[in-house]
Amino acid sequence: MRAVLIETPGRYSVQTVPDPVPRAGEVVVRVDAVGICGTDVHIVDGEFPPTPYPIVPGHEFAGEIVEVGAAASGVRRGDRVAVDPSLFCGACHYCAIGRGNLCERWGAIGDTVDGAMAEFVAVPAANCYRLPDHVSTTHGALVEPLSCAVHAFDVLPRALGAHYLLYGAGTMGLLMLQLANSAGAASVSVVDLNTARLEVARALGADATAASADAFDRPQGWEIVIDCTGALAAIEDGLTRVRRGGVYQQFGVAPGTATASISPFRIYNDEITILGSMAVLHSFGRAVELLAKGAVDAETMITHGFAxxxxxxxxxxxxxxxxRKIQIRPGS
Ligand SMILES: [Zn+2]
Ligand SMILES: [Zn+2]
Structure with missing residues (x-):
């Protein structure tokens, strides 16, 4: 089969490699669509430390099951599925307390084992989620980033009627915007330096958009501030915009060595909560259901499909x- 192979950081090509063979409990998925994510770029650049090279990247994908290995139950040939890339060990402290995304032996398809930027990929049957008939596999490849956003909402406090401030109107920011409205936001304001992105944010339900939160005239601040950029300037600004008693969430991926300034007095005096959210946890099936319901506008979210x-x-x-979301479609 053909696959994107990253041999060492910075060295990659599309090559012919052996077809995957399913091990016990695995199936082979013919990949219809796979999204490119910032993590893939970090893997290409050698900036994602758990990566073993050579590797086939690709962890946001959907397709059709074409082969079922021994002892793989609950799935059939011909099933159209989105695949949760998470590979948790099931045995460590974090897995035992139900927090597998923090697993001591964390792994993921496309990050630590060969992934879906290929015609075929072998995956555990248990990671496959069937797509309803009316959801295409192209849209199904959005389930993985959406499931990260669902996990982010899982760790936020329930807050019907809260005012949200989001930094970043890229793919993840736009998914968070749509979920915030689903979750009963009183308003969602979005900051991004790229004005073209802000137009899309407004089309997808943002109440206000600007290049700086100063433009919003909300001196009391926002109950929920979420960084979807990982950019230090956005993070430091966002921390100052949290309303007394409110929550700041770090959802964007900042460089591993970055440090930001905070005011410990404000954290104390205004009782501000700072939360992190990392990847997918028990959120994949719900992301399938939210996508099927139309909670996010998949057509607007996906802008490119490359062979x-x-x-x-x-x-x-x-x-x-x-x-926005750029996909590889290996069958095209
Ligand atoms: Zn991703
Ligand atoms: Zn574990």
């Missing part, structure tokens, strides 16, 4: 910051 052989162009398009 597998066009991986390099797809990566350049991603790096340029244009568009």
């Amino acid at each position: 597998l052989d066009e991986f390099d162009s797809a990566l350049k398009t991603f790096r340029s910051g244009s568009g």
Whole structure:
């Protein structure tokens, strides 16, 4: 089969590699669509420490089951599925307390084992979630990023009628915006330096958008502030915008060595809660259901579909910051 193979950081190509063979409990999925995510770029650049090289990237994907291995139950050939890439060990302290996304031996398809930027990928049957008939596999490849956003809402306090401030109107920010409205936000304001992105945010339900939160004239602050950028300037600004008693959430991925300034006095005196949210936890099936319901506008979220052989162009398009979710469609 053809696959994107990253041999060492910075060295990648589309090559012919052996077809995957399912081990016990696994199935082979023919990949219809796989999204490019910031993590893939970090893997290409050698900036995602758990990566073993060589590796086939790709963890946001959906397709059709074409082969069922021994002892793989609950799925059939022909099932159209989205696949939870999480590989938790099931045995460590964090797995034992139900927090597998913090697993001591954390792994993920496309991050620590070969992934879906390929015609076929072998995955555990237990990670497969059947898509309803009316959800295409192209849209199904959005389930994984959506399930990260669902987990982010799982760790936020329930707050019907809260005012939200989001930093970043990229794919993740736009998913968070749509979920905030589903979750009963009184308003959602979105900050991004890219004005083209802000137009899309307004189309998807943002009440106010601007390049700086100063433009919103809300001196009391927001009950919930969420960074979806990982950019230090946004993070430090966001921390100052939290209303007394409110919550700041770090959802964007900042560089591992970055440090930000906070006011410990404000955290104390205004009783501000700071929360993190990392990847997917028990949220994949609910993301399928939210996508099926139309809680997010999948058509607007996906802007590009490249053939597998066009991986390099797809990566350049991603790096340029244009568009929203950029997909590789190996069958096209
Ligand atoms: Zn991702
Ligand atoms: Zn574990």
